[in-house]
Amino acid sequence: MLPILILLLSLGGLGWLLARTDSGADRAARQLRRDAQTTRALEIARDALLGFAANYRNHEHPHADFGYLPCPDLNGDGSSETCGTKDQPSIGRLPYLTLNLPDLRDGAGECLWYAVSGSFKNNPKADVLNWDSVGQFRLLDRDGQSVVLAGDQLGLAAAIVFAPGPPLGHQQRGPGQGRCGDGQAARLEDYVEAFGPTQDGITEIRIDAAAGNDRLLSLSGGEIFAQLKRRTDYAQHLQASLQAIADCLEKGGLPSPALAQPHGPLQFGGVPALNKLNGPCTDIERRDASGNWSEMMRYGRCTDGSPCLASAQGPCRGVLLFGGERRSLAPVQHRINPQDKQTTTEYLEAPTLTALAAGQLHALSRQISLPLLAPTAAASEDVALCLP
Numbered sequence: 001m002l003p004i005l006i007l008l009l010s011l012g013g014l015g016w017l018l019a020r021t022d023s024g025a026d027r028a029a030r031q032l033r034r035d036a037q038t039t040r041a042l043e044i045a046r047d048a049l050l051g052f053a054a055n056y057r058n059h060e061h062p063h064a065d066f067g068y069l070p071c072p073d074l075n076g077d078g079s080s081e082t083c084g085t086k087d088q089p090s091i092g093r094l095p096y097l098t099l100n101l102p103d104l105r106d107g108a109g110e111c112l113w114y115a116v117s118g119s120f121k122n123n124p125k126a127d128v129l130n131w132d133s134v135g136q137f138r139l140l141d142r143d144g145q146s147v148v149l150a151g152d153q154l155g156l157a158a159a160i161v162f163a164p165g166p167p168l169g170h171q172q173r174g175p176g177q178g179r180c181g182d183g184q185a186a187r188l189e190d191y192v193e194a195f196g197p198t199q200d201g202i203t204e205i206r207i208d209a210a211a212g213n214d215r216l217l218s219l220s221g222g223e224i225f226a227q228l229k230r231r232t233d234y235a236q237h238l239q240a241s242l243q244a245i246a247d248c249l250e251k252g253g254l255p256s257p258a259l260a261q262p263h264g265p266l267q268f269g270g271v272p273a274l275n276k277l278n279g280p281c282t283d284i285e286r287r288d289a290s291g292n293w294s295e296m297m298r299y300g301r302c303t304d305g306s307p308c309l310a311s312a313q314g315p316c317r318g319v320l321l322f323g324g325e326r327r328s329l330a331p332v333q334h335r336i337n338p339q340d341k342q343t344t345t346e347y348l349e350a351p352t353l354t355a356l357a358a359g360q361l362h363a364l365s366r367q368i369s370l371p372l373l374a375p376t377a378a379a380s381e382d383v384a385l386c387l388p
Contacts (some may be wrong), residue, residue: 034107038163041104042217045112045161048099049219054227056122057237065289066228066237067129068122069159069219070098072114076180078103080123087118087126089136089203091188091195093180094161103179106163106215111180113162113192115203120158120221130292131225131325132335135159136201139218142208151222151376153326153336158221160205164191165213222376229375238322239368241281241289245271245297246320246385248279254301254318254387259342264357265308266300266319270342295341296323298348300356301387311361311386318387319361322368323347325378333380352382361386 049069052059056068071083072092080098083090094112096104104112117136119126126133135156139147148155167173171190188195193212196204207216228234249255255276257269271294274281281290298321302308307315326333326346333346340346344353355363364384371377 038106046217053224063284065292069116069120082123086124091115108166110164116159137205139205149220152220157218159219161217162192163215226375229370235368235370241293242322244280244286248277248281251279257299268300271297271299309359313386316386320385322383324380
């Protein structure tokens with residue numbers, strides 16, 4: 001017994017000595033390691049979300065468009081679920097299994113949380129998702145000033161990943177059944193303090209809340225589509241959607257444009273409702289993309305039914321145009337409210353409208369071209385397809 005007693009006393013003394021020598025530098029080093037783990041987890045999660053959106057059509061969704069983000073994990077099992085109602089944001093834990101990630105944890109050992117805008121979530125989808133879509137989260141600094149996110153015309157985030165950190169004094173966190181805790185019983189306020197009020201569909205997110213310890217990274221719609229523009233096949237994908245709608249219009253005998261107005265020799269307006277057309281734009285392979293991008297298009301047909309337009313392909317009885325990305329330089333284009341979206345000059349440039357009024361399509365491009373080497377630059381060139 002004596003040797004055992006001596007060993008225990010020695011271990012106790014060693015523990016006491018180590019505790020007495022736990023300096024401020026030691027504590028700071030541990031905190032740095034925890035902070036580094038949190039930073040790395042947030043960066044991995046954000047990159048995975050960006051990759052998920054940029055490859056959505058390729059991975060298990062061959063009939064969908066690109067750009068969608070997953071719903072959160074709502075029951076703590078690591079997988080995405082159907083989340084809420086259409087157009088409404090959803091908040092839960094990061095669906096790490098859906099994103100093909102390991103069980104990510106922050107420096108406090110907590111699973112990450114995740115918020116996604118209704119305009120970008122994949123289930124249920126918004127009616128339209130394209131590079132004009134805006135997020136639903138406004139980031140505020142400690143002074144309450146908006147933090148503008150590049151690439152989103154309202155400066156809003158499409159999604160946010162949160163590291164909750166250790167619990168604060170008023171927070172209660174249960175272990176629960178799932179790997180990430182108590183699933184649907186988890187209360188957001190027991191983990192995340194950054195959420196502010198919601199007004200007109202926009203939720204405020206305080207980046208550096210005075211009474212909180214959250215850390216977060218955001219993802220904007222502009223960043224999603226910049227990543228898509230890096231794909232060598234993305235211009236072809238958009239071109240195929242444009243051609244599919246052109247084929248539907250031809251098959252339908254060039255129906256009347258939506259909200260038609262006279263413009264030179266044309267009746268000119270928007271693309272008719274796709275559910276009233278037949279052809280490739282309504283087939284399962286292109287239906288989602290056609291619905292997302294048709295608002296970017298304008299359509300005209302010759303008022304007297306004759307081939308009133310001249311093009312490099314010959315005479316045309318109509319034309320389908322793709323407006324490309326909005327201009328951020330003068331004249332600036334805004335495509336936010338319904339009135340904007342019905343205004344032709346918010347999509348087409350003045351030289352295009354002049355050419356149409358003169359019945360000439362020769363000078364207009366027929367192919368969508370994206371700046372693959374400069375994906376943050378706007379691909380705003382108008383594209384015109386002759387409808388013979």
